[in-house]
Amino acid sequence: MPRRRKLRKIVAPPGFRGYKPYGFRGGRNNGHVDLLYEEYEAIKLVDYDLMNHLEASSLMGISRPTFARIYESARRKIAQALAESREIRTVYGNAYMDKTWYICNDCNARFTIPDSINHYTCAICKSENISSVTSNN
Ligand SMILES: [Zn+2]
Incomplete structure (x- = not known):
């Protein structure tokens, strides 16, 4: 029986569907990265709301190691989007909201x-x- 993936609580969805680069060399479409809602939430809690990982993980109802994985994945995706001039699209992932x-x-x-x-x-x-x-x- 497949194990049900644990859902990550987020406070609010991102206020956008995606980000598009503009003015980059070549100007063609380099593809996109899918940023999960829980990844967006992890970045926001730590780098915008300035919480530590322990506070952020308890807010999202997940363990600290799981939070660290989500946060790391979010940073890599955003870095890839910046370095490769890719569009960022937000997708629902394994999130849930109250x-x-x-x-x-x-x-x-x-x-x-x-x-x-x-x-x-x-x-x-x-x-x-x-x-x-x-x-x-
Ligand atoms: Zn409207």
Whole structure:
């Protein structure tokens, strides 16, 4: 029986779908790297929120060695994207969130919908063209 992969808790999805390089030599498409949501979260917690690995791993509900692996993988992917002028795309990976997050396909806003509301529209522009972030794109 395949072992179920342990999910990594993240606080919020990235506020973007990806990053694209511009103005680089050749100007052609060099491909992309897939940055998992949990990798994005690991980088953000340590290098933006300035937490240590112990704090960050407990916030994500994983062991410190597992956190260190995710963090290392995130750094390598970002370094590869920079060094090779590659696009970065965010993908869901093995993350989970306390709330269901949605992406607006019209204005790219990220938002949650309170349980008390059953009308699913963008919190910013009121578009009905929204998707759950758990689905890829
Ligand atoms: Zn919108």
